[in-house]
Amino acid sequence: MNKDKIFKxxxxxxxxxxxxxxxxxERVEKALQYSYRDRRxxxxxxxxxxxxxxxxxxxxxxxxxxxxxxxxxxxxxxxxRKVLSEISMHEPYSFKSLVDISRNAFPGNKNVxxxxxxxxxxxxxxxxxxxxxxxxxxxxxxxxxxxxxxSLALKSVLLYESTLWNFxxx
Numbered sequence: 001m002n003k004d005k006i007f008k009x010x011x012x013x014x015x016x017x018x019x020x021x022x023x024x025x026e027r028v029e030k031a032l033q034y035s036y037r038d039r040r041x042x043x044x045x046x047x048x049x050x051x052x053x054x055x056x057x058x059x060x061x062x063x064x065x066x067x068x069x070x071x072x073x074x075x076x077x078x079x080x081r082k083v084l085s086e087i088s089m090h091e092p093y094s095f096k097s098l099v100d101i102s103r104n105a106f107p108g109n110k111n112v113x114x115x116x117x118x119x120x121x122x123x124x125x126x127x128x129x130x131x132x133x134x135x136x137x138x139x140x141x142x143x144x145x146x147x148x149x150x151s152l153a154l155k156s157v158l159l160y161e162s163t164l165w166n167f168x169x170x
Contacts, residue, residue, distance in 0.1 A: 001025075050081040057088030061099040071102025 001009075003021055009031070010017060010024040017027040055065035063071075072079070077098070079087075088095045 001028075047081060050085040053085035054081060054088055057085075057092075057095055058099055061096055063099055063103055067106055067108050068099060068102045070108070071104075071106035072098070074105040075101055077101065 006021065006024050006028050007019070009028045010019075012018070013024070013027055015023075017023045051065060054068070058065055058068040079098075084095075084098075087098070
């Protein structure tokens with residue numbers, strides 16, 4: 001490569017790597033090696049992320065990832081992992097129908113029993129299901145009647161769950 005091309009590629013580098021030709025050449029060659037390697041790594045990482053999202057979506061419905069994909073292949077549904085992960089995140093009802101199709105196609109798709117997670121507090125002596133807190137006041141004013149109603153409904157549901165959990169476990 002000529003000098004101008006090297007300096008153009010080395011623009012933004014730190015220290016003498018941006019204006020000293022010998023150091024800039026080495027840094028540019030190494031940067032090109034990294035970019036070549038990471039273009040392939042990015043594909044690998046994205047596929048792994050898609051598989052994790054699909055697996056999380058299928059386990060909600062009681063099927064694991066391998067059985068889900070096997071059932072889809074038996075039914076000749078040829079959706080790639082990128083599309084399946086998007087459907088699992090943004091279209092839960094469509095994804096549930098895909099899980100049902102896969103479950104019917106492959107008899108090994110029995111319900112996977114996921115043990116409930118337990119939250120143990122040092123202050124309390126009982127175990128209850130992990131409660132995810134939702135911020136209700138992010139988009140509503142503090143004196144909103146809708147906010148009051150939602151917080152009241154959420155409190156009653158959490159109270160019911162905790163009493164039901166204590167009744168079943170103790």
